[in-house]
Amino acid sequence: MNKKTKMVLIGNQLIGMVGLEEIFEKLYKSNQKPDEKIKAQLITLTGKENYIPSKQEAIYAEALLREYSLYCQKKTGGFVEETEPCCDTYQGIPRENIPWYPTVYEERCDGCKKCFEMCPQRVYLWDEKINKPKVINPxxxxxxxxxCGEICILKAISFPPLSILDNLKSC
Structure with a gap:
């Protein structure tokens, strides 16, 4: 059985994770709530098919818990579905091969929500615990x-230089 790969933002890196849908479905069907107690189980189950560096388990656990929380919200109808990417390709290149998405510098963010409110693509999820945006749908x-980066007066959001798009066109 071929398992799907899901791109997950872990720290500031997008990592392809295999089998998350199956893991999340199993946990959901067994009534596992997306809370701090489930982090170790998420790491164990995900680690069976994915490499998780031991020194980064806490970062992976946080990202997996975030993804599982979103999964549960979708299942219960408590979350608006993520917007599909506007295009599957750009200049003939698969969208997931193009490193164009925001990076949020939490230490600079003051929680004004301007980025979150102005983005029609639902790239962000607002993290109520820390009052900051999280990139969940890059x-x-x-x-x-x-x-969103231009509207942020504190420069808490950055993007790659536009020149990377020129470089893609020349490929």
Whole structure:
């Protein structure tokens, strides 16, 4: 059985994780709530098919818990579905191969929510615990758009240089 690969933002890196849908479905059907107690189980189950560096288990656990929470919210109807990426390709290149998405510098963010409110693609999830945005749907970001970064007066959001798009065109 071929398992799907899901791109997950872990720290500031997008990592392809195999079999998350199956793991999440199993946990959901067994009534496992997405709380701090489930982090070790998420690491154990995910680690069976994915490499998780031992020194980064805490970062992976946080990202997996976030993804499982979103999964549960979708299942219960408590979350609006993620927007599909506007395009599957850009200049003939698969969208997931284009590193165009925002990076949030939490230490600079003051929690104004301007980025979250202005993005129609639902790239962000608002983390109520820390009052900051989290990039949860990076490939929904329109290639070349940086409106959320431009609206942020504290420069808490950055994008790659536009020149990477020129380099893609020349490939």
């Amino acid at each position: 490939f929904a970001c329109v290639v070349g758009c940086s409106g």
